[in-house]
Amino acid sequence: MKYLIKGAAVLGGTPSDLLLDDGVIAEVGRGLSAAGAEVVDADGLVALPGLVDLHTHLREPGREDAETVESGTAAAALGGFTAVHAMANTDPVADTAGVVEQVWRLGREAGHCDVYPVGAVTVGLAGERLAELGAMADSAARVRVFSDDGKCVSDAVLMRRALEYVKAFDGVVAQHAQEPRLTEHAQMNEGELSGRLGLAGWPAVAEEAIIARDCLLAAHVGSRLHVCHVSTAGSVEIVRWAKSKGWSVTAEVCPHHLLLTDDLAATYDPVYKVNPPLRSGTDVEALREGLADGTIDAVATDHAPHPHEDKDCEWAAAAFGMLGLETALSIVQETMVDAGLLDWAGVADRMSSTPARIGRVADHGTPLEAGQPANLVLHDPADRRVVDPTESASLSRNTPYAGRELPGRVVATFLRGRATVLDGKLQ
Numbered sequence: 089m090k091y092l093i094k095g096a097a098v099l100g101g102t103p104s105d106l107l108l109d110d111g112v113i114a115e116v117g118r119g120l121s122a123a124g125a126e127v128v129d130a131d132g133l134v135a136l137p138g139l140v141d142l143h144t145h146l147r148e149p150g151r152e153d154a155e156t157v158e159s160g161t162a163a164a165a166l167g168g169f170t171a172v173h174a175m176a177n178t179d180p181v182a183d184t185a186g187v188v189e190q191v192w193r194l195g196r197e198a199g200h201c202d203v204y205p206v207g208a209v210t211v212g213l214a215g216e217r218l219a220e221l222g223a224m225a226d227s228a229a230r231v232r233v234f235s236d237d238g239k240c241v242s243d244a245v246l247m248r249r250a251l252e253y254v255k256a257f258d259g260v261v262a263q264h265a266q267e268p269r270l271t272e273h274a275q276m277n278e279g280e281l282s283g284r285l286g287l288a289g290w291p292a293v294a295e296e297a298i299i300a301r302d303c304l305l306a307a308h309v310g311s312r313l314h315v316c317h318v319s320t321a322g323s324v325e326i327v328r329w330a331k332s333k334g335w336s337v338t339a340e341v342c343p344h345h346l347l348l349t350d351d352l353a354a355t356y357d358p359v360y361k362v363n364p365p366l367r368s369g370t371d372v373e374a375l376r377e378g379l380a381d382g383t384i385d386a387v388a389t390d391h392a393p394h395p396h397e398d399k400d401c402e403w404a405a406a407a408f409g410m411l412g413l414e415t416a417l418s419i420v421q422e423t424m425v426d427a428g429l430l431d432w433a434g435v436a437d438r439m440s441s442t443p444a445r446i447g448r449v450a451d452h453g454t455p456l457e458a459g460q461p462a463n464l465v466l467h468d469p470a471d472r473r474v475v476d477p478t479e480s481a482s483l484s485r486n487t488p489y490a491g492r493e494l495p496g497r498v499v500a501t502f503l504r505g506r507a508t509v510l511d512g513k514l515q
Contacts, residue, residue, distance in 0.1 A: 089506065092122050096130035096466060098456050100432030106135065108462040111504040116458050128510075130466050133499055134432050137440040138170025138201075138463035139417065140452050142233070142262070142340055143316060143388035145409070146172075146203070148194060149187070150179025155393040155483050157191065160413070161200035162481035163391070165508040167413040168465035168498040170201050171444070171452045176208040177238040183208035183219035185227035192229035200508050201501075204449060207231040209250050209261060213239050218249060225257040232448040235262035237316055238363075240298060242268050247302060251311035258448060260312040260338075263302050265323070266364065270294035275404060277350040277365045285353060287403065290365045292320040299323050303330035303337050314446055315339040317390050319364040321374035328383045338446050340388035341375050343412055343419035348372075348488060358399050358406030359488050362392070379438060380429040386443040389416045393484030411487040414480055418494040421469060426495060451504075462505035471497040481514065 093106040098116070105120035106113055141164065147155035157174070164172050174191050176182035182191060188205035195203025207224035211217050213236045224231040234254060241247045241263060250261050271294045276282050278289025299315055303326065306313035315327060318339045330337040344362065349369050352360040360366060378384040392409025399406050420439065424430040430438070444453025454460040474493050477485040501509040508515055 090122055090125035091128055091502070091505065091507065092120060092125040093128045093130045093135065093466070096133050096135035098135045099436055100134050106456065108502060108505040111462055113456060113458055113460050113462050116456065128466070128500060132470060133466045133468050135456055136168070136432065136436045136465050136467060137453055137456060138465055138501065138503065139168045139439045140443040140447065140449060141169050141172040141389050141391070141413065142386055142443045142447055143237070144172040144174055144391045144413065145177070145393065146174045146191070147178065147393060149190065153395045153483070157194035157203060158198045159481055159483045160391070160393070161195060161198045161203060162514055163413040165200040165501050166481055166498060166514060167415070168417050168467060168501050169413060170463040170501065170503045171204060171449055172201055173204045173206050173233055173447055175237045176206050176235060177213060181208050181212050182206065183211050185220060185223040188224050188229040188231050189227050201503060202452065204233070204447060205229045205231055206262070207234045209234045209236045209241050210246060215239065215241060215243055215246065218246065218253065221250070221253050221259070222256070225259060232257070232259045233262055233314070234259060235264065235316065237262065237264045240264050240266040240268060244301060244305065248305050248309060251306055251313065252309050255309070255311050260314045260446065262314040262316050263298065264316050265295045265298035265302070267294040267297050275361070276353045277367050279350065279368065281350055281354065287353065292322050295320055295364055296322040296326055299326050303335060306337060307333065307335040312336045317342050317345065317364055317388070318375065318384060319345050319367050319371065321371050324374045324378035324383055328378070331383065338385040340386045341379055341384045342388060342390045343416045344410060344488060345375055346372065346379070346423040347419050356403050358401065358403050359410060359486055361403060361406050361408055362410050363408035376423060376427070376429055379424065385438070386446060387416065387420055387439050388443065389413050393482050394486050395484060399486045409486065411480065411482055411484060415475060415487065415489055415494060417467060417498060418496040421496045422494060425469070462502055464502050465498060466500040468497045468499050469495065473497055
């Protein structure tokens with residue numbers, strides 16, 4: 089199928105036409121025509137490289153009541169993503185070549201976007217011995233990102249060994265920075281509000297201490313470290329310091345940490361319970377500034393679906409996590425673009441090309457130029473929509489934005505020149 093996209097503002101710039109043919113961008117220019125091509129009117133739309141998520145929970149295998157690779161990648165496509173990294177905390181855990189290959193093949197069968205499995209750092213996420221990192225790297229899934237996300241690799245010796253191991257195949261360890269002893273029974277951001285609400289506090293230092301330790305370890309062994317879901321102003325400063333040393337450290341921030349604050353915990357609505365927790369307005373401001381100046385390299389959704397029984401209960405018993413794939417681009421528009429902190433080229437860098445580079449993903453995050461893979465998204469920044477959880481492609485409904493009006497709408501997503509979303513609808 090050939091598509092002729094007419095009048096799209098590439099990276100928010102001058103409107104151009106793009107001809108997609110045989111999986112690549114065949115031509116870019118003005119006044120293009122092509123016999124037999126389906127014409128897509130992109131007047132007023134911004135064209136971006138297909139988004140790449142470094143941090144997605146697809147739940148399969150084991151928790152298909154919450155999400156499947158099929159439903160999760162459908163949500164990803166509707167959000168403008170052409171590639172996602174599927175985290176390892178499934179059941180069974182993705183700590184062997186067999187499990188990561190299963191997830192990879194499920195992604196290929198679903199066809200909505202490319203799925204790159206993340207391998208566990210330790211067996212069963214137990215933090216006791218290293219998983220089969222080399223076997224996962226050599227598998228058909230070609231794993232390059234390893235993480236025990238959901239749990240911290242708190243043992244410094246194990247973390248050092250993992251960082252040393254992944255150097256052999258240019259891998260990266262993505263750390264869930266949470267010192268476990270400092271967060272026992274923690275429920276929300278530690279502060280005056282947590283005391284008033286009677287909820288156990290989650291101190292910023294529990295995140296910052298692990299980040300500082302791991303930056304030092306990565307520098308010591310000369311390896312790559314990626315910090316998952318940075319959430320505090322102090323964490324931003326530590327990452328900035330590590331980068332000033334020339335160390336190979338990257339970091340991501342989640343959309344919800346760019347927009348929402350811990351004040352929402354006062355509702356006792358578990359939809360706002362997330363790990364790491366929502367932080368203060370001061371932290372939110374620092375995260376936005378860090379993303380704008382490049383200290384934080386990427387936006388990652390930490391899309392964490394849960395069935396209603398795991399969230400529709402009292403706060404203390406509720407699971408941590410919230411949906412993120414279908415709303416991520418809108419939230420980045422609201423918090424960064426509309427606020428004047430990033431332009432659309434900056435969004436393409438933080439949500440496509442840089443995460444693709446960190447994850448060592450080929451054929452994604454490439455420029456929208458002739459000869460490049462036709463992975464792209466068309467976004468309408470002028471549209472506004474009210475988030476309706478019932479319209480989500482996800483099997484779960486735990487979005488913190490229900491009933492909230494957000495700017496922008498993904499109109500079309502193309503994966504290797506094939507429309508996975510057209511006119512806002514899954515194809």
